[in-house]
Every structure is written in C-alpha cells, then in structure tokens.
Amino acid sequence: MKLAILSRAPRAYSTQRLKAAALSRGHQAKVLNTLRFAIDLTGPEPDLQFRGRPLSDYDAILPRIGNSITYFGTAVVRQFEQMDVYTPNTANGISNSRDKLRANQILSRHNIGMPATTFVRNRADVRQAIGRVGGAPVVIKLLEGTQGIGVILAPEVKVAEAIIETLHSTNQNVLIQSFVQESRGRDVRALVVGDRVVAAMRRVAHGDEFRSNVHRGGSVEPVALDTAYEQAAVRSAQIMGLRVAGVDMLEGNDGPLVMEVNSSPGLEGIETATNLDVAGAIIDYIAGQVAFPEIDVRQRLTVSTGYGVAELVVRAGADLVGKTISESGLSERDITVLTLHRGTMVVPNPRRGVELQAEDRLLCFGRLEEMRTMVPERRRRRAKVRKLPKEPIPEGA
C-alpha cells in the first residue's frame, strides 16, 4: 500500500512511529505537511496538488490533524474522500469529535454513558444549568480545549457563575458538566483501531490536580479494561466516524462515562505504558481496509430524486410489530432496510426473517413518499405557508 500520513510534525514520536511501522511492513509511506496541499476544483474531477505539483496516487491517508488547523485539515481529508482514497478517520468524524458539545450531542442518542452536560448562553439561564448537572462542584469546559487547558473545576455555584459569565463576555462558549468525583482524578484512555481496543491505559492526575492529562503532570499505567469500557470506547469511535481514536472515559459508579473521542491520539504515552505496537496495529488495519474507501452514504444515496435515507420507528401497537421484514410489505413499497437498531444492538443487513419488535428503529433507503407515511406523526406534520398578515409587526410588539 502507498500511504500518506498527513501531519505538520514529521519529527513527532507518533508520526515517526507510524511511518516506521508502515515501512517495516513493506508499505510505502510519506509524511505530507497538511498545510501544503491545494484543493483543486478546477478540473472535471476533484483533485489535489501538493507543494504546487499534482499529487501522485495514494491508496490511503492517515490524517493527524492538529487542533489549530481543523478547518483546512478536514477540507483536505474531505477532498481525499471525494477522490475515493481510503481514510480511517473521515472529515466529518474529525470535526464532530473536536467540538466537545457536538460530540456529546451525537453520542447522546446512542445510549453511551457520559457525564451530565448542559449548554446555555444567556446569563439568566446559568444558575439553573448548574443545578441541572447536580450543582457545585461543577466542571466548566471550553468547547475545543486540549491537554486539559480550558477545563476548570469550580468549587461553588457563585464562582462557577462568575467564570461562566466572564467567558461568555469574551465570546467563549462553554460546557457545564457534572464533576465525576468518584473517578478521583483518574481516567481511562482506550486506543480504538477498527472494531477493537488495541491498548488501554489509566491516567492518574498529579497531586491535588483533578485533570489527569499527561501535559498536566498526570502519570500513566497499563490497564485491562472491562467489557463495558471496551464496548463504550469502540461504539463511541464508531458513532463518531473514527476508526482510529483515543477515547477518554471517567470511571463512574455505574460504569464508563465518555468524555471525549480524540481523532489524532498521541502514541508515545500509550506505547510506553503498555509496551504494545499501537502504530503497527493502526497500519495493519489501514492496509486491510484500503479496498473500502469511506462513502458518505446519505450523499451518495440521495442523488436520485424522490429517493433518500430515513429512519422508521416501529411504534408499539403498530401493525408492523410481530411481522418479519419480508411480511412487513416494505420491499413491495420500494423500501430497503439497511440496518435495524434495537436498544444498543445494531443488526446490519437484517435478514428477511427477522421479526420486528416495538421501538425497533429501521434505517431505510427508499422512496421518500412511501416512507413519509411511516415516520411518526410528529415529524410528518408540515406547516402550511400562510399569507403574510395585514399588520406584519403589530403595534406594541
């Protein structure tokens, strides 16, 4: 395979390890400075230039996009996706995971444990928001911090309010999150590659610091993960669209609480702590996947007018309950079931004999008109566009 590692830090431990792991396995590998690409939309097909020259053919890329260049970096990754070059981490995955609020919003509908989190902007809503996550002490986070910078523990409501108001006044958006005390300055970093955790470590905060980041003086040790932690890590990475990810979890009383999913996890700490060849595992995974470039399904499936992707929910009491997929009449209506979601379980390509249960969610491709009649009432309602009233802005409004 011919692999391009997109990175601005050719000398960094992670970059060097990834390149060495690729070369030692007989692959070709180059480290290309992400900022030297030019996205070229002038020709008949999407293209890329590198350092002013046409880019040679690559089978795969491994993006290592730093926080300071998210916009440009993800644009380059997206361009590779449009050119059908395999990437383990999609542009969408990288930008979604980078924003802590966006990541939490996406994970929140998939039964992933997370610290209670809320987000407000108006001063009048701050006090209630703090209450909603359980009151002080409370954690306040900048949306795009890394290395523990921008994560603050406020011991009292008044202090929390003052911090949040100050940040709001400088136009910073902040998350308000419950402080997971029982984790006691410790957390777990699981390195996910494909559909498994290849290495995991526990990070322990230094002294009375509550942030366990290595950059904040935290120390690391290898850890054997319970299945609950492994599953939470793998599912979070999968949902975010990342096949290579560092998933950070707090150890809550009821199990894992996912804090963030990193799309360019550092390898030095985890390889040193576990003595495992994580870089090699990443390269092996990519080499096995190059034949399957990531496809933006919605984008590709919605090019025919009238067809699209929708999620149909099997309501309790609906006539679909108890019927198999083949008895459901869906295929007669030109609707194909792509996946079936039942609780936390996902059945890809469900067989025609699978019996539907109440609350099943079916991800379907088909005629939108046919599917429209099957989405729940609340979503079907389509407000009529009315005439502008005689007095568009009534007096006294």
Ligand SMILES: Nc1ncnc2c1ncn2[C@@H]1O[C@H](COP(=O)(O)OP(=O)(O)O)[C@@H](O)[C@H]1O
């Ligand atoms: N809600 C929380 N409760 C307890 N500790 C937390 C909480 N959120 C973050 N921490 C601690 O702070 C560290 C940094 O938080 P994180 O959200 O991962 O930000 P960063 O992107 O800067 O690493 C975590 O590794 C963890 O040790």
Ligand SMILES: [Mg+2]
């Ligand atoms: Mg972190």
